[in-house]
Amino acid sequence: MASSTRFVSRIAGQTARFPPLAVPRCAVSRPLSVRPRSVVSSSQSNLRCRPSNAPPFSSPRCFSTTGSLSRSKTMGQLRARHSNGPFSWKAALLFVLTGAGMIVYFRFEKARLERKRIAEMSKGVGRPKVGGPFVLKDLDGKEFTAEDLKGKYSFVYFGFTHCPDICPDELDKMAAIIDKVKEETKDENIFLPVFITCDPVRDTPEVLREYLREFHPGIIGLTGTYEQVKHVCKMYRVYFSTPQNVKPDEDYLVDHSIYFYLMDPEGDFVECIGRQDTPESATKVIMEHINDWKRDGKPLDTK
Amino acid sequence: MSWLPWSSSTEKSSKATDGGRIAPDRSSRQRCWEGRDAFFGCLDKHSIIDSIKEDKEARRQCGQEIAEFESSCARAWVKYFKEKRVMEYNRDKTIERIKKEDSEKVAELKAQGWTPK
Numbered sequence: 001m002a003s004s005t006r007f008v009s010r011i012a013g014q015t016a017r018f019p020p021l022a023v024p025r026c027a028v029s030r031p032l033s034v035r036p037r038s039v040v041s042s043s044q045s046n047l048r049c050r051p052s053n054a055p056p057f058s059s060p061r062c063f064s065t066t067g068s069l070s071r072s073k074t075m076g077q078l079r080a081r082h083s084n085g086p087f088s089w090k091a092a093l094l095f096v097l098t099g100a101g102m103i104v105y106f107r108f109e110k111a112r113l114e115r116k117r118i119a120e121m122s123k124g125v126g127r128p129k130v131g132g133p134f135v136l137k138d139l140d141g142k143e144f145t146a147e148d149l150k151g152k153y154s155f156v157y158f159g160f161t162h163c164p165d166i167c168p169d170e171l172d173k174m175a176a177i178i179d180k181v182k183e184e185t186k187d188e189n190i191f192l193p194v195f196i197t198c199d200p201v202r203d204t205p206e207v208l209r210e211y212l213r214e215f216h217p218g219i220i221g222l223t224g225t226y227e228q229v230k231h232v233c234k235m236y237r238v239y240f241s242t243p244q245n246v247k248p249d250e251d252y253l254v255d256h257s258i259y260f261y262l263m264d265p266e267g268d269f270v271e272c273i274g275r276q277d278t279p280e281s282a283t284k285v286i287m288e289h290i291n292d293w294k295r296d297g298k299p300l301d302t303k
Numbered sequence: 304m305s306w307l308p309w310s311s312s313t314e315k316s317s318k319a320t321d322g323g324r325i326a327p328d329r330s331s332r333q334r335c336w337e338g339r340d341a342f343f344g345c346l347d348k349h350s351i352i353d354s355i356k357e358d359k360e361a362r363r364q365c366g367q368e369i370a371e372f373e374s375s376c377a378r379a380w381v382k383y384f385k386e387k388r389v390m391e392y393n394r395d396k397t398i399e400r401i402k403k404e405d406s407e408k409v410a411e412l413k414a415q416g417w418t419p420k
Contacts, residue, residue: 164384207321248323
C-alpha cells in the first residue's frame with residue numbers, strides 16, 4: 001500500500017501544477033459564457049476607472065452596464081478562479097480519489113490475473129505437471145488416492161519422521177498455517193493438509209500417527225509400499241533418495257524436497273510454499289487462491 | 304540414557320507394533336538440539352569447524368559435550384549435524400567472499416566514474 005500512496009501523492013502534485021497551465025485554455029474555450037465577458041469588461045474598467053474609490057461623477061467616460069455590487073462579486077470569483085484555475089478543491093479531490101481508486105483497482109486486478117495465470121499454468125497441455133494419480137493408505141489402513149484430494153484445496157508435504165531439524169520446523173509452520181486458514185475460512189472445511197512419508201519402511205501408520213499428533217491433529221498422514229511412495233514422489237517431482245533394502249531398525253536419513261504443494265480442488269498444482277515463507281505469507285497466498293476460486297463460482301466440497 | 308528410544312539397549316521398545324520405528328518426539332528432539340548446541344559452542348571456543356576430520360581434537364577438547372551430544376541424538380543425526388556445521392561454515396564464508404568482491408568491484412567502478420542506478 002505504501003507504493004500506492006506514493007502514487008496518489010504524485011498525482012496530487014500534478015494537480016497542483018495544473019492550474020497555471022489550464023487557465024488560458026479554459027478562458028479560450030468559454031468565450032461566449034457570461035462571466036468571461038464580464039471578466040474582460042470589468043478588468044478593463046478596473047484598469048481605467050477605479051470605480052470603487054472614485055466618486056461616480058468624476059469618471060464620466062467610464063461606462064459599465066454591470067453594477068458595482070455584482071461586479072465585485074464577479075471579481076471575487078475571478079480572483080479565486082485565477083489563483084486556483086478551473087479546478088476547485090472539490091474537483092481536485094475528486095480527481096485524486098478517482099485516480100487512487102483506479103490505481104487500487106488496476107493493481108488488484110493485475111495481482112488477481114497473475115495468480116490466475118499461476119493457477120492455470122499447470123492446467124494446459126504440455127505444461128510441467130506436478131501431482132497426479134497415486135494410491136497410498138491412510139493411518140487407518142484405508143486406501144487413499146489422488147481422488148480423495150479433490151473437492152478441497154489440499155496442502156501436500158513430503159517428509160519422514162526421523163528427520164533431524166528441517167521437517168519439524170516445517171511441520172510447526174504447517175500447523176500454524178492450518179489454524180490460520182481455518183480461521184480465515186471460518187471453519188468451512190475446504191483445506192486438506194496432507195503429510196506423505198518418503199520413508200515407508202520406518203514410518204508405518206502407528207509411527208506416523210504418534211508423530212503428526214504432536215504437530216496438528218488435522219494433518220492426514222499417508223504411507224504405502226516402497227514402490228507406491230516412490231511413484232507419488234515422482235508425480236510431485238520430489239527428490240527421492242530412500243534406500244530400498246533397509247531394515248526398520250537401521251539408522252539413516254532421507255533427502256527430500258522441502259516444499260509444500262498447494263493443489264486446487266480439481267487436483268491440479270497451484271503453487272509452492274517454501275522455507276522462506278512465514279505462516280502469514282503462506283496463508284495469504286493460500287487465501288488469495290481460495291478466494292479467487294470462490295469468486296469464479298467454482299464448486300468446493302465443504303463436507 | 305538407556306531410556307531413549309534409539310539407544311541400542313532399548314532397540315526393541317523403539318519398534319512400533321506394526322513394524323515401524325518410533326521417531327523421536329518433540330522433547331527428545333529438543334534434548335538432541337540442546338546437546339548439539341552445547342557441543343558446537345565448545346567447538347567454537349576451540350576454533351574447530353569440522354568435528355569429523357578433527358575428531359580426536361574435538362573429543363580431547365570437548366569430551367563431555369560430545370558424549371552428551373552423541374547419547375542424546377541418533378547416530379545419523381550426529382553425523383548430519385556435524386556435516387551441516389561444516390557446510391554452513393563454508394556457505395557463510397562464500398557469501399562473505401562474494402559480498403567483499405562485490406563491494407570491491409563497485410568501489411573500483413566508482414573510481415572510474417561509474418554511478419550505481
